[in-house]
Amino acid sequence: MDSRLRGVLCASILLALAPHAFPAAAQPTPVEGRSQAFAIPAQPLSSALILYGRQSGLQVAAPSELLRGRQSTDLQGSYPPAVALDTLLANSGCAGGADPPAW
Incomplete structure (x- = not known):
């Protein structure tokens, strides 16, 4: 696969809110919400x-083929x-983004 195409596709890591989460209008969604604890050691992405x-x-x-051979950074805190x-994707060559839920 062409390296430029690989970079574009790797930037397409997507997030969607879990289907069971129906936040009220006044509550922040997880993507825009408050801090939460993470404990993820550096490992395969x-x-x-x-x-x-x-x-x-x-x-x-x-x-999965775009994640193969890529490493995450350590994420603690x-x-x-x-x-x-x-933070997790830093230096992996990938980027993330959020998609709104599709219900």
């Missing part, structure tokens, strides 16, 4: 994103989910 999803309560989707994802 695919494994780190699974842990991120479990700890944030968000669903994460990314093409309290962060808003969007900041935590950016």
Whole structure:
């Protein structure tokens, strides 16, 4: 695969709110919400994103072939989910973004 295309596709890591989360209008969603605790050691990016999803309560989707061979950074502490994802992806060549829920 062309390296430019790989970079574009890797930037397409998407987040969606968990289907069971129906926040009230006055409450922040997890993506824009308050800090929460994360404890994800540096590891293969695919494994780190699974842990991120479990700890944030968000669903994460990314093409596995684009994550292969990539490493996450260490993520320890309290962060808003969007900041935590950016930190986790730092230096991996990937970027994340949030999609609104599709219900």
